Amino acid sequence: MLVLVTYDVQTQTESGKRRLRKVAKKCEEYGVRVQNSVFECIVDTTQLRQLEIALEKIIDPNVDSLRYYRIGKKYDTKVRHVGAKPAIKVEDPLIF
Amino acid sequence: MLVLVTYDVQTQTESGKRRLRKVAKKCEEYGVRVQNSVFECIVDTTQLRQLEIALEKIIDPNVDSLRYYRIGKKYDTKVRHVGAKPAIKVEDPLIF
Numbered sequence: 001m002l003v004l005v006t007y008d009v010q011t012q013t014e015s016g017k018r019r020l021r022k023v024a025k026k027c028e029e030y031g032v033r034v035q036n037s038v039f040e041c042i043v044d045t046t047q048l049r050q051l052e053i054a055l056e057k058i059i060d061p062n063v064d065s066l067r068y069y070r071i072g073k074k075y076d077t078k079v080r081h082v083g084a085k086p087a088i089k090v091e092d093p094l095i096f
Numbered sequence: 097m098l099v100l101v102t103y104d105v106q107t108q109t110e111s112g113k114r115r116l117r118k119v120a121k122k123c124e125e126y127g128v129r130v131q132n133s134v135f136e137c138i139v140d141t142t143q144l145r146q147l148e149i150a151l152e153k154i155i156d157p158n159v160d161s162l163r164y165y166r167i168g169k170k171y172d173t174k175v176r177h178v179g180a181k182p183a184i185k186v187e188d189p190l191i192f
Contacts, residue, residue: 004165006102008131008180035104035161037133056178065131065179069100071165078168082152083161084104 004069005039100165101135
């Protein structure tokens with residue numbers, strides 16, 4: 001099934017920036033980044049549980065948040081994108 | 097039906113910051129902010145079309161993006177939130 005993972009991580013501190021990098025890195029193991037804080041993951045129930053446990057160990061629940069949306073199996077017609085393609089690894093410094 | 101609207105707006109410029117404020121303000125007319133760039137809207141097909149048209153007039157499609165996810169009518173069991181509650185009007189300056 002398609003599960004959408006969205007997150008807000010407070011990045012005013014260095015530890016916050018680290019949490020953001022870790023959350024994004026963990027999500028990359030399970031899915032595709034479609035916007036800065038939005039990942040689409042094709043997972044089964046076990047994988048989703050693994051991802052949830054991993055992410056919940058990373059975040060600070062007092063200031064950060066995670067949301068999971070189970071979109072289901074038939075998702076082709078349920079998603080619409082407009083505009084620019086997602087940036088890659090937005091939390092990393094750009095190296096030219 | 098529940099429609100999730102997620103957006104990335106490039107805010108390095110003043111015009112980008114303006115676009116972000118306008119996108120958030122327009123989304124507030126149709127739904128509830130659940131994360132910085134994520135709104136949940138309970139809309140019918142006509143309202144969704146209105147929102148889409150309005151948002152697509154605001155964004156710069158070369159650098160910004162919008163995504164719409166139709167979650168459907170039975171959404172209670174499909175959404176899970178972990179951690180902090182959403183900040184309010186994060187794109188506005190804080191006034192104490």
